[in-house]
Amino acid sequence: MIRIAAVGDLHYGAGSQDLLRPSLQHLPDRADLLLLAGDLTRCGGTEEIRVLADDLRGLPIPMVAVLGNHDYHSNREDDVRRVLEGVGVKVLEGEAVTLDIDGARVGIAGTKGFGGGFRGAHASDFGEPEMKEFVGHTKMLSDRLERALTDLEADLRIALLHYSPIETTLEGERLEIYPFLGSYLLAQAVDNAGADMILHGHAHHGTEKGRTPAGIPVRNVAQPVIRHAYNVYTLDPRRQVMPAAAGGVT
Amino acid sequence: MSERRADYLPEHIRETLIHDPRVAEQDLKVDVQEHRVMLGGNVATPQLRETITDVARELLPGYEIVNETTVVPATEPDGEEPVA
Numbered sequence: 001m002i003r004i005a006a007v008g009d010l011h012y013g014a015g016s017q018d019l020l021r022p023s024l025q026h027l028p029d030r031a032d033l034l035l036l037a038g039d040l041t042r043c044g045g046t047e048e049i050r051v052l053a054d055d056l057r058g059l060p061i062p063m064v065a066v067l068g069n070h071d072y073h074s075n076r077e078d079d080v081r082r083v084l085e086g087v088g089v090k091v092l093e094g095e096a097v098t099l100d101i102d103g104a105r106v107g108i109a110g111t112k113g114f115g116g117g118f119r120g121a122h123a124s125d126f127g128e129p130e131m132k133e134f135v136g137h138t139k140m141l142s143d144r145l146e147r148a149l150t151d152l153e154a155d156l157r158i159a160l161l162h163y164s165p166i167e168t169t170l171e172g173e174r175l176e177i178y179p180f181l182g183s184y185l186l187a188q189a190v191d192n193a194g195a196d197m198i199l200h201g202h203a204h205h206g207t208e209k210g211r212t213p214a215g216i217p218v219r220n221v222a223q224p225v226i227r228h229a230y231n232v233y234t235l236d237p238r239r240q241v242m243p244a245a246a247g248g249v250t
Numbered sequence: 251m252s253e254r255r256a257d258y259l260p261e262h263i264r265e266t267l268i269h270d271p272r273v274a275e276q277d278l279k280v281d282v283q284e285h286r287v288m289l290g291g292n293v294a295t296p297q298l299r300e301t302i303t304d305v306a307r308e309l310l311p312g313y314e315i316v317n318e319t320t321v322v323p324a325t326e327p328d329g330e331e332p333v334a
Contacts, residue, residue: 001332003330010294011274011275011294012294013274013294013298014272014297015295015296015297015298015301016294016295019294019295019324020324023324023325023326026326030326030330042271042273042274042275043271043274045271070274073274196333196334197333197334204277204291204292205277217333217334219333223294223322223324224277224292224322226327227322227323228323228324228325228326228327229324229325229326229327230326230327231327231330231331232327232329232330232331233330233331233332233333234330234331234332234333235332235333235334236334239334
């Protein structure tokens with residue numbers, strides 16, 4: 001079994017020193033890799049991400065992250081990425097990485113994702129340039145995610161997002177803000193390409209568990225939702241996965 | 251600050267807390283009754299919780315600030331979940 005530790009929305013900043021460190025001490029005994037689902041900082045400041053980098057430095061398991069909307073706020077997302085990569089965290093945006101864990105190939109495709117809403121009520125790239133840009137951004141990131149997942153040759157394939165691909169894991173949030181919390185286009189991309197699991201954050205008042213229309217498990221690992229330093233999910237890399245076209249996972 | 255209609259005051263407070271770099275928290279619930287401001291939601295650290303009170307006091311010196319935000323625990327999980 002592959003043990004995946006995951007958390008998002010840590011929102012590191014002043015006063016976050018050692019927030020995770022005590023809980024990370026035993027992580028290498030409990031998980032084979034750590035996935036970070038974005039919003040790692042409050043304002044996307046390099047001084048903020050350095051605090052988290054200090055907590056993660058030296059952790060002897062692979063670490064993979066996507067950034068979240070907060071990590072873009074200071075327009076220094078490239079610097080945030082560099083600081084994370086400096087302590088060995090692979091940061092994905094429309095890309096994938098494959099890790100060899102005890103002989104199993106674990107592939108992770110990641111994107112921040114973006115909003116728009118859900119089936120029957122999704123925003124359209126119609127009208128003002130601002131609306132076209134908003135929805136166009138979600139479409140572009142979803143397309144890249146689908147390509148990255150499709151090209152991924154691995155025994156286990158994980159989609160790592162910040163924004164939510166489904167409504168179920170938003171339950172608890174106000175309906176009015178659903179369009180700013182995620183988009184069905186992300187779920188469609190993963191259902192088209194196939195995957196074993198989707199992890200996301202962003203929805204602090206949401207619900208942990210859900211599934212895509214094709215049946216792929218979704219977990220909202222926003223820290224205010226899981227209320228721990230991380231959660232651990234186990235997946236069997238030898239499990240037979242049905243093609244997405246045949247209905248998805250078994 | 252300029253005089254505002256009370257109807258818009260909670261949103262003004264929420265916007266201020268989002269854009270103040272000491273806070274930058276979008277997850278806060280704000281209610282105002284008379285001269286009392288009630289703040290709710292999740293925060294990552296005890297220090298951030300105190301800062302939120304400080305920023306609200308700076309914004310509305312004459313108001314009572316009731317900070318009912320919760321610091322989210324960052325302890326280890328009890329077990330693991332078999333997903334697939």
